[in-house]
Amino acid sequence: MEHLIVDNLTMEFGGLKAVDSLSFSVKKGEIYGLIGPNGAGKTTVFNCVSRFYNPTLGRIIFEGKEITKLKPHEIIRAGISRTFQNVELFKHMTVLENLLVGQVAFTRENILSAAFMLSSVRKEERRIREEAMEILKILNIEDKAHEYASAQPYGIQKLVEIGRALVSQPRLIMLDEPAAGMNHSETDELAELILKLRDELGITILLVEHDMSLVMNICENICVMNFGKKICEGTPEKVKSDPAVIEAYLGGEEIA
């Protein structure tokens, strides 16, 4: 079943086509990689799906519904959440609070019920705290819950961001270069985590990544972009041996 369909997506900035007639589709429960050299337009695709950009042309369909007209803050309720290339944590909040923010779209509190701390609010607060702690346990960082997000090392910050994206119980999660700045063992742990998210929580994963070994190891299908266009799509084996892909990466250097 097609979970996410990007159909003929074009994104122009001024005269520049950052994404040019791109089409690909992600199956439910799949780990799908979006790769390509710097400036290929991968993050632009993410920003179109999460509605930060309005595509010039094309449609994005999630679970059979077109989401191209939704506002950025409505995307999480549709079932899609994401992380950012340059970690975008809420710095002056604790790790736990960061995760709680991931829940605001699903909390039925309003300013009056909260101001007077009605029992429904207390109950809801307790529930989202428990759920957030569960996620922190899965990520193995529950001991950091009450520390400030900005005080964490980079690797932990990346995990907190994934955690924040997870608490909303998304059906699709978009990870923008989750391994950037991580060392080998951290990357291995990340790969395990991503597989766990898919296998145990059943989340479809769309991955933008520069770390080729990670992509080749865990992705079932890969779309390779260059200059905003799709140059190849398929399994890691197919992509690895594709001459156009090898050409795109440093003019012929072998990848992974």
Added chain:
Amino acid sequence: MNAKKYISWIVLILIATLIPPILNLPGSLQYLLDLSLIYAIVAIGLNLLMGYAGQISLGHGAFLAVGAYTSAYLTLTLHVPFFIALILSGLITGIVGILLGLPALKLEGNYLAIATLGFGVAVTQIFAIWTSFTGGFSGIKPLKPELFGFKFNSYLSYYYIILILTIVLVILTWNIIRTKVGRSLMAMRDSEIAAKAMGINVSYYKTLAFGLSAFYTGIAGSLYAHLLGFMTPYDYAFSIGMSLNFLAMIVIGGIGTISGSIIGAIIMTWLPQITSNLPIKSLSQIITGAIIIAVVIFYPNGIAYAGARLKDKFEKLFAKHQEKIVVKIEK
């Protein structure tokens, strides 16, 4: 909130309740005490906007004026009872805040500061001309509040109304900031893009922050009007100068803290008074300014954090001392 914090707040409330009658302050000082709590309410409101939501306002003096004149008009002309007028002043000022918040959605940082500054100037000018509402130059005399036949004539009796309202507002604020709305505001302050991705409607929360902040200031405005007994649109508390003072209060006290708002308001109200007793007159302003600069340099996060830092230092000192003792014993 842990038990320790609860106890310290309760102790503070007890002190605030008992000290004034024990000290039996002269009228002018009791007036100042009333005033500092009213300003504390403004500071809490401004801190919600600036410290939690990350928006700036240099027009809170104008919100204070809107609240004050709304309350005066409601009680004097429409004969609305004081407490209803108080709430209505808050709500109406809140609506004005939302209206100011709407164009502010398109503005950020310096531009937002200028826009709110313009709002502050405009309101004072409009109120000066709008004599049927404000009485203009000749001023009006808001009534002393009355409840169940008891007239709150003295500054001391009025102090308790203000104190109770301050406590209620502190509790409501505390509840708001540690639940969904507060988290959304802080998230928006720290990263607008991530806040959006987490489902936070940034436009809504920016507008809400302005409305909420103006609501507090409107309540304070109403309290201010009935404290004064006589007011004109040229009152210093409605001016741009006062708006900057409100800003100074939260910076000195602590951006993004409730206790800091109260501390800042008290310092900024009392400091000029204390230094004004010095023999040379202009020295007062110089010393006030110097103290503000010193606080900003040495406690850039505000005085609310100074306490915590001192405690840390003592604990470290104590730990070192203990270590020495242990070493000596081992020897």
